[in-house]
Amino acid sequence: MTSVAKRKITRPVCLGNVQIGGGAPVAVQSMTCTDTRDVKATVAQIRRLEKAGCEIARVAVPDMDAAMALGAIKKKINLPLIADIHFDYRLALEAIRRGADGIRINPGNMKPGKIREVIKAAKASGTVIRIGINSGSLEKELHAKYGGATADALVASALRNIALFEDMGFEALKISIKSSDVLTTISACRIVSQKTDYPLHLGVTEAGSIIHAAIKSSLGIGILLSEGIGDTIRVSVTGDPVSEVGVAYGILRALEIRKVGPDIISCPTCGRCEIDLVRLTREVEKKLAGMKTYMKIALMGCVVNGPGEAVEADIGIAGGRGFGIIFKKGKMARKVREKDLVPALLEEVKHLAAEKQKSR
Amino acid sequence: MTSVAKRKITRPVCLGNVQIGGGAPVAVQSMTCTDTRDVKATVAQIRRLEKAGCEIARVAVPDMDAAMALGAIKKKINLPLIADIHFDYRLALEAIRRGADGIRINPGNMKPGKIREVIKAAKASGTVIRIGINSGSLEKELHAKYGGATADALVASALRNIALFEDMGFEALKISIKSSDVLTTISACRIVSQKTDYPLHLGVTEAGSIIHAAIKSSLGIGILLSEGIGDTIRVSVTGDPVSEVGVAYGILRALEIRKVGPDIISCPTCGRCEIDLVRLTREVEKKLAGMKTYMKIALMGCVVNGPGEAVEADIGIAGGRGFGIIFKKGKMARKVREKDLVPALLEEVKHLAAEKQKSR
Numbered sequence: 177m178t179s180v181a182k183r184k185i186t187r188p189v190c191l192g193n194v195q196i197g198g199g200a201p202v203a204v205q206s207m208t209c210t211d212t213r214d215v216k217a218t219v220a221q222i223r224r225l226e227k228a229g230c231e232i233a234r235v236a237v238p239d240m241d242a243a244m245a246l247g248a249i250k251k252k253i254n255l256p257l258i259a260d261i262h263f264d265y266r267l268a269l270e271a272i273r274r275g276a277d278g279i280r281i282n283p284g285n286m287k288p289g290k291i292r293e294v295i296k297a298a299k300a301s302g303t304v305i306r307i308g309i310n311s312g313s314l315e316k317e318l319h320a321k322y323g324g325a326t327a328d329a330l331v332a333s334a335l336r337n338i339a340l341f342e343d344m345g346f347e348a349l350k351i352s353i354k355s356s357d358v359l360t361t362i363s364a365c366r367i368v369s370q371k372t373d374y375p376l377h378l379g380v381t382e383a384g385s386i387i388h389a390a391i392k393s394s395l396g397i398g399i400l401l402s403e404g405i406g407d408t409i410r411v412s413v414t415g416d417p418v419s420e421v422g423v424a425y426g427i428l429r430a431l432e433i434r435k436v437g438p439d440i441i442s443c444p445t446c447g448r449c450e451i452d453l454v455r456l457t458r459e460v461e462k463k464l465a466g467m468k469t470y471m472k473i474a475l476m477g478c479v480v481n482g483p484g485e486a487v488e489a490d491i492g493i494a495g496g497r498g499f500g501i502i503f504k505k506g507k508m509a510r511k512v513r514e515k516d517l518v519p520a521l522l523e524e525v526k527h528l529a530a531e532k533q534k535s536r
Numbered sequence: 537m538t539s540v541a542k543r544k545i546t547r548p549v550c551l552g553n554v555q556i557g558g559g560a561p562v563a564v565q566s567m568t569c570t571d572t573r574d575v576k577a578t579v580a581q582i583r584r585l586e587k588a589g590c591e592i593a594r595v596a597v598p599d600m601d602a603a604m605a606l607g608a609i610k611k612k613i614n615l616p617l618i619a620d621i622h623f624d625y626r627l628a629l630e631a632i633r634r635g636a637d638g639i640r641i642n643p644g645n646m647k648p649g650k651i652r653e654v655i656k657a658a659k660a661s662g663t664v665i666r667i668g669i670n671s672g673s674l675e676k677e678l679h680a681k682y683g684g685a686t687a688d689a690l691v692a693s694a695l696r697n698i699a700l701f702e703d704m705g706f707e708a709l710k711i712s713i714k715s716s717d718v719l720t721t722i723s724a725c726r727i728v729s730q731k732t733d734y735p736l737h738l739g740v741t742e743a744g745s746i747i748h749a750a751i752k753s754s755l756g757i758g759i760l761l762s763e764g765i766g767d768t769i770r771v772s773v774t775g776d777p778v779s780e781v782g783v784a785y786g787i788l789r790a791l792e793i794r795k796v797g798p799d800i801i802s803c804p805t806c807g808r809c810e811i812d813l814v815r816l817t818r819e820v821e822k823k824l825a826g827m828k829t830y831m832k833i834a835l836m837g838c839v840v841n842g843p844g845e846a847v848e849a850d851i852g853i854a855g856g857r858g859f860g861i862i863f864k865k866g867k868m869a870r871k872v873r874e875k876d877l878v879p880a881l882l883e884e885v886k887h888l889a890a891e892k893q894k895s896r
Contacts, residue, residue: 210807359539
């Protein structure tokens, strides 16, 4: 029995060597917060994102200098590069010329006539385009017609723009409909997923600082993914974009859509806990940051659920007074003093990760 | 159009003056991590939880001294008090005697004969009982029969224990089925919600430190709530339990199930952002921590979605180079220098909160 619906198979598009849709794994995206004109800083951030597991990098292109910097950036990175364009179609044309793998345009702030110019250029160069509808920048007349940036208004904007692209025979499309409102995002994406077969990029826009972003994105993105909707995701965090990648994989891992990185199960501690589990958990998380191999690691403070959870995990600790028992694959492995627990656990994790790598 | 299903109406039970189920608001719970025998520390933590909006407090009762401390704790707090009991039915009897509003027992680690003793005492005193099934402590024979702590195994444990209570004419029940696995939690709660009418307490157990806990709980609790399932929730965080309350309200607010506290919409910043939005967001969040009044506050770094989002919010900022524009109820109110933005915004928030309080 599964709680997650079978994924809808959408039409595939390729961003560099990353396929989106068509049954490909749900791809994790992020966006830089550097000044795109600063090539060095932007490249450094994209490399940090890549190291964290990000698979597609988007950069803001607010002016012509930023558009012209894309060529230099592209040369120095491995990830597919998306140029984020608003208002000025000439920036889109320049981004295409400079070799962006994809561009994202926002039809709410670009005229249909100008969008046609962009489509022509993208078609000639094989560039993917994301139609990125956003609650904060919906076309004015749709805002008026629907009485706000409602789900129906956002869907109407998406469909009307899809038609514009299809009229010109352009189908290398991704679609996103993002609202800062979680329920509007869910409703709009459900409808658009029924009405089209293009791959969908999911996200709750302006979701806030990390904890708020984790909540809103898990709900907005997670509920849709659990219904089989969505081909690529971006968690929006006010803060270091590297943290967006961690949250994205956390969502995918919990829903068992992609098993990447350690699943750390740790108890909330209570009046029964006899070891400093909060500190221990923090240390283990810090040491394992960026690890890609999937495994279940249980960090448990006492004997109520401790041994039970530790046994179910690949590697587990159940704490006692001043010591802990390490479990491996369901079997008690050894008893260690509290101060030696973290190194002993990390050693086991390292061994298991190496084994898993070998058996791949 | 709504993305959240109508809530299932369950049989109501009352914990002190807090109704659970029967159409009452979804109640927010937490659990102390103090030594319950330390009355002063436990009371202090429960008061902090109450201040943060927690509506029901649970404490661990690992031994007779902890059970005997409940009377003194109960006298000094306003929240309904739940005693969390494992293994020893005598602790449950003592907790009932000391005036606990509810007890939580874990049938995986208490014999049916002993549970009957507890039921008798709870019936005589009007104490509510939660049957708390947990993946880490499932009855051994069910674990063997189902090949692990699967959703079906957890449901079988719940149903068998419900029957034991019903046989004795006891119906002041709440049910919880928690797994550290998000999908198992969802599957098990869906089934048990179809099979019984008792109010359900939702949670993903041992969900980890705050960000992981926010992800897993938003998915596990949130997907169920969005289907109309769940009467009370607890977010489990390895860390300060006060943070559990914030995440719980974040989930309820995003799903529009309970509108408590500020909904802060803030952009992820990008190459377009011209103010220090990360710092500004952190400051605003810190200043508004614990605020109960609901309002939408948009903190936006630039002109792409900034004015659009700021206009939709109750109060908003759209940043420019070294300044910001404050929006109130969709209208531009004033332009302020960046350094004056936070105090100016907080002043507006205070005014609006006072207005909202008055009009209630």
